[in-house]
Amino acid sequence: MALAGLLWCIGALLAISVAAIPAARHRWGTPAVYGSALCASTIGLGLALASLLGGGALLGALTLPVGLPWLGAHFRLDALAAFFLVVVNLGAAGASLYGLGYGSHEEAPGRVLPFFPAFLAGMNLVVLADDAFTFLFTWELMSLTSWALVMAHHRRPGNAAAGYLYLIMASFGTLALLLAFGLLAGPAGGYAFAAIRAAPPAPGVAAAVLVLALIGAGSKAGLVPLHVWLPLAHPAAPSHVSALMSGVMTKVAVYGAVRIVFDLLGVPTWWAGALVALLGGVTAVMGVLHALMEHDLKRLLAYHTVENIGIIFIGLGLALAFGANGMRAAAALALTAALLHVFNHSVFKSLLFFGSGAVLTATGERDMERLGGLIHRMPLTAFVFLVGSAAISALPPFNGFVSEWLTFQAILVSPALPQWLLKFLVPAIGALLALSAALAAACFVKAFGVTFLGRPRSDAARQAVETDRWSLATMLILAALCLVAGILPGYFIDALAPVVRALAGAQLPRQGELDWLTIVPVAQSRSSYNGLLLFLIIAFAAGLGAEAIHRWASGVSRRSAPWDCGFPDASPATQYTAGSFSQPIRRVFGSVVFRAREEVNMPPPGDLRAAQMHVRMRDVLWDAFYAPVAGLVSYVADRLNKVQFLSIRAYLTLVFGALVTLLTVLAVWR
Amino acid sequence: MDRLALDVAHLLAGGLVLVSFMLLYQDRMTGLVNNFALHALVVSLSVAWQAHIQHAPHLYITAAIALIVKAIVIPLALHRIIVQLGIHRTIETVVGIGQTMLAGIGLVALSIMVMLPITAKAGTLTQQDLAFALSVLLLGLLMMISRRNAVSQVIGFMSIENGLILAATGAKGMPLVVEISVAFSILIALIVIGVFLFRIRERFDTVDIHALHQYRGEQL
Structure with a gap:
């Protein structure tokens, strides 16, 4: 049975974690730990994929005699768990493969190696848990091991404070979840999920559970206003752990929310959908605005995680609203969009964090204002980072576009909703989503342009060298996955069908059998998308354009103007900077959202001091x-x-x- | 026989409460130590009576330990300490004796009000024994907080332990090893506290714990 195999994999991860304590002192310890973690998570990935695609033959439940004596530890592998296990183990395998190369730069492997496999095991266990006690216990295991990884470099300025804030927020979130499960279990104390499903709570209790679950899972996922710890803690960890925390752990939190709200709470109410979708919209916009103001590469990525969590929660909220009104096909569409975005975000966010890790090892810099020109020194890293940036900015033909497009399709169905509040609210949320998508694109133009294009702004950037083969292999695999999921989305949507059918009571029409690999979520007359065709057109047009420029434009002899093409001064400081790129957006949004104030100190006439400009922003x-x-x-x-x-x-x-x-x-x- | 057994057990447990009040009232060191010896004697008698009526021979060992250690060894040791420290004069109390006694009466009433309804299902013997034991315990605590002298605090602490023994023997089935280990931990506590008393006196020329206050480093 697949579940037993998965539990053995988790057991192997925990054993690796114990064995890593003595092994961390030796040189061979790092490759041994990451290599064995890679094996365990690849097997886990294979089992989870087989159970997701196997049509229910491999699903099942199991009770182990550990934990509370009268309860035991219940584990269950259903379609939802199988899907999230795919996400978790894909990210885990990627991080382990990347760690084979990246881990050799680690100055204190004893602080990372023992916790890394335990963190992977914790995330796997949360998804498999089938009673409240096991769920909370493994949730805390996940939190504490990731906290230990955040504190791996605790002497760097700011990391200890980030870890402290993370610990507080994690405890607060777990407290909320504890109360939620307490309410769900009722006075009789039926803590097994099967018992909770059998006795759905009364409406008032259900509302309280919903709010508590949103607080508990949202504080881990980074829902505004519970996101404050995330951009501090995620970048503080080593880069492959940052990728896991941002790409995977937030998805485990989404899993927690989906499990409680969709599975355990029974029939949803429409205002729950409105609340979740509104929180999602606000989260998306706040996340991307913060990201635009940020010039630290890893923190920028962490803020984008907040944005993408917002997009996922918009989809979940819409699914709740449609489900409450009995519009099952529309609920299935919104839920598919949310779950597909879960998968997509885990892929491209891992890719981007791996890229930022490669930049960090090559230059020792996270501040974009001290980078630049890396495309010449690290061409492959630049290429995969560009792929990741295009994917997260929701540009076709990559995967990010598909899931955001599906979310918009769900928003476009919303006028059919009967409640007037929803009729008005959902288009407004659609506007927030569109705004955040546009701002995200701008933000990644900044991130890629300032980091990889132009000329180096520091000696460290000037002397960067391409990263190692393990890291490159990981990033290339993930970049290929971004492209494949973008041009063949039909197969991915079909793979999600059993999950969506179990939660929403309906599923999207089968996409894999349509002609020319088109996807048609609602009806042919409304909208359809063909990633492959678009990819071919883009590739053809771009190739043709490049060819034309090289043939006819480059050959022509040119005379340079006395102004040296706008670069009279050779200093790299004269380039466009991250701060100058985001200044217009800061002027538009920042004065309200961040209370940004600009101050120019002009020296009096005759004084030769440089003028100084200060920007003050408040959260x-x-x-x-x-x-x-x-x-x-x-x-x-x-x-x-x-x-x-x-x-x-x-x-x-x-x-x-x-x-x-x-x-x-x-x-x-x- | 049954009736008589119950009455004697009550007499002894009630006597223990009475001696606790005497401890609260006593304000001379020598008298206090003698009173404590009486306290321990009553406890050992009560335990022995319980051993007799419960047919539990191991309780005789507890009674013997209480008699030898607490009624003879510890009081003798305390007498020696008092003489060596030179504090066989009167001891101060924080609150006046009268108020302390009134508070003690309140505590006894409280413990009866708490214990009688809770233990309604238990036998009469256990029920009343537990109420008396809780009274002894609270009175010991009251003594610890109403005295300044370290030696009398030690005596308050040990009278609390006597209350615990009373509670433990009243309930049937307490294993012997628990009682023995409790008794020995008390003995060791006495030794440690005795050593400390001398060390404190050497350092500060007094065992009045108020005097120690100004030496605490972390005080704001």
Whole structure:
């Protein structure tokens, strides 16, 4: 049975994790750990793919006699779990393969190697868990191992604070999930998911569970306003772990939300859909705006994770809204879009983080203002990064386009919804989605252009060398996957059909059998997309254009103007910078969203000092939600500080008082 | 016989509460230690009576340990300590004796109100024993917080332990090894505290714990 095989793989990962503690001291430890993790996750990937495509023959459930004595540990492999296991193990295999090369640059392998396989095992276990206790336990395992990986380089400035914030937010999220499961289980305490499914909660309880699940899973996935830790913690980890956290762990959080909201809560209500979709829209726009203001390559990518999580949640929200109104085909469309985006984002975000890791090892720089011109020194990395950028910007013929296009198709069905609020809200969310897609494209023009084009802005960038073969192989495989999923989306949509059928009660029409590999999600008359045709047209047109330019334009002799093509000064500082690229957008959105203020210090006439320009930005969400809480906690802590310096007798008095009070309550209560 | 057994058990447990009040009242060191010896004697008698009526011979060992260690060895040791420290004069109390006694009466009432309804299903013997044991425990705690002198705090601490023994023997089926280990941990605690008392006195010329306050480094 596939489930038993997967559990053996997870057991192997945990064993590798233990064996890595002594192995990390040796030179052979790094390749041995990543190599064995690669084997285990590849086997896991194969099993998960087989169960997803096998049509239910390999699915099943299993109870192990560990955990709570009266409950045991329930594991279940259904279509949803199989799909998310594909995502998890694909990312895990990619990160392990990349780690074979990238891990050799690690200065403290003892801080990374033992936690890496355990982190992979934790994510696999969450997806397989079939009772609340196992789910929460493995969720915490995932959180804590990833926290340990974030803290791997804890002496670098900012990392310790990032880890601290992550730990707080992770605990807070788990608390919310704990309460959600407590409400779901009811007073009888039926913690197995099968028992929860058998007894759906009352409407009021269901609403509370929905909100708690959104807080719990959303804080891990990075839903605004619970996203603050994500852009700090994800980049702090080593790059292949950043890829896992951004590409895969956020998807496990999405899995948690889908499992609770779609599977355990029973029939959805329409306002739940509106809430989820609205949160998704706001998240998408806030994420991409933050990303535009960011000049640190890895943090920019982490903010884009926030944006893409928003897109996924838009799809989930629409699926809820359609499902509540009995529009099953439309719900299936929206859910397919969301799940396809889950897969796509895990692929291209891993690819982009691997690319940023390659840049980091080659130059030691994450700040884009100190990079540039890397396309000459690292041509292959530049190429795959370009593929990833095009995919995340939702440009055809890559995979990002397909899932965002499907999301838009779902939005276009929304006028058929009966509720007036939804009729107005969903198009507004569509506008937010369109805005975020456009801004994302702008952001990746900045990221790719400033990092790889132009001339090097620092010595480190000037002396960069192409990264190692393992990393390149990983990135090329993922880039190929981006293209394949973009030009043959029909097969991927068909693979999702059993998942969608189980959750939405319907599925999209089979796409693989249509002529010319076209996809037609709703009806032929409405819309269709043919990735292969578009790819051929783009390739043909681009080839023709390049040929024409080389034949007729390049051969013509030219005389250069006295202004040296706009580069009179040879200094790289005269180039267009990341800050200057994003300035127009900052002026349009930033003055409201970030309260950005610009200040120009002009020296008086006659003074030869350079003029200085300062930009001040504030995080409005931090000021609104987090600063008051932090202030309250430190106020209370200050007041309680006195309690730390009492005499022994005062402490005894406190104990005595507490005891007597409790006894009095007990005596009065009965 | 049954009736008599119950009455004697009550007499002894009630006597223990009474001696606890005497501990609270006593404000001379020598008297306090003598009172504590009486306290331990009553406990060992009570345990022995329980052994007799429950037909549990291992409880005789507990009773013997209580008698030898707590009623003889520890009081003798404390007498020696007091003489060596030179503090066989009166001891101060924080709250006046009268208020302390009133608070003690309140505590006994409280523990009866708590214990009687909770243990309604248990036998009469256990029920009343537990109420008395909780009273002894709370009175010991009250003594610890109402005294300044380290030696009397030690005595309060050990009277709490006597209350625990009373509770443990009242409930049937307490394994012997638990009682023995508790008794030995108390003995070791006494040794450690005794050593500390001398060290404190050497350093600060007093065992009044108020004097230690100003030496705490981390105080704001």
